[in-house]
Amino acid sequence: MTSYEVATLRTAFCILPHNLDENLSFYTDVLGLKVIRRDEGFVRFNTTPAIICLWEIGHIGRHLGFPNYGAEAIASKSIVFLDVPNADVADAMAAGCRARGLQLMQPIGVAAGTAGFTVRDPNANYWTVSVVPGAREAQVIRYGVLA
Numbered sequence: 001m002t003s004y005e006v007a008t009l010r011t012a013f014c015i016l017p018h019n020l021d022e023n024l025s026f027y028t029d030v031l032g033l034k035v036i037r038r039d040e041g042f043v044r045f046n047t048t049p050a051i052i053c054l055w056e057i058g059h060i061g062r063h064l065g066f067p068n069y070g071a072e073a074i075a076s077k078s079i080v081f082l083d084v085p086n087a088d089v090a091d092a093m094a095a096g097c098r099a100r101g102l103q104l105m106q107p108i109g110v111a112a113g114t115a116g117f118t119v120r121d122p123n124a125n126y127w128t129v130s131v132v133p134g135a136r137e138a139q140v141i142r143y144g145v146l147a
Contacts, residue, residue, distance in 0.1 A: 023054065090129050
């Protein structure tokens with residue numbers, strides 16, 4: 001295991017919705033992520049190697065003791081790479097995104113000719129879905145920060 005892999009295994013990425021319940025179905029029903037932990041205002045998914053979770057902004061303020069001032073200005077500049085095993089899974093995700101009024105774009109940070117798409121989620125993160133034969137369903141391989 002390389003040092004990059006070790007560091008990645010300890011990486012946690014929190015998506016900060018204003019309302020957890022209004023956003024959860026996008027990640028579970030459309031992107032196919034599975035919930036492995038659910039607490040008040042918090043959800044963790046089965047993603048690997050990075051830990052991906054939703055943490056409601058109001059919940060953070062209540063439980064960590066800081067005010068919610070400026071919460072309206074919070075916007076992510078992150079991109080999450082999601083591998084899927086075949087085009088049927090990617091097509092179903094794309095249809096779910098379109099049904100929610102989300103516009104699909106060319107894949108970001110993926111080699112030309114790779115099947116897939118990029119979509120901006122309801123919380124301003126970019127998800128790039130790529131078809132990678134042999135991948136597990138909805139497998140997050142990495143994420144980064146857009147400059």
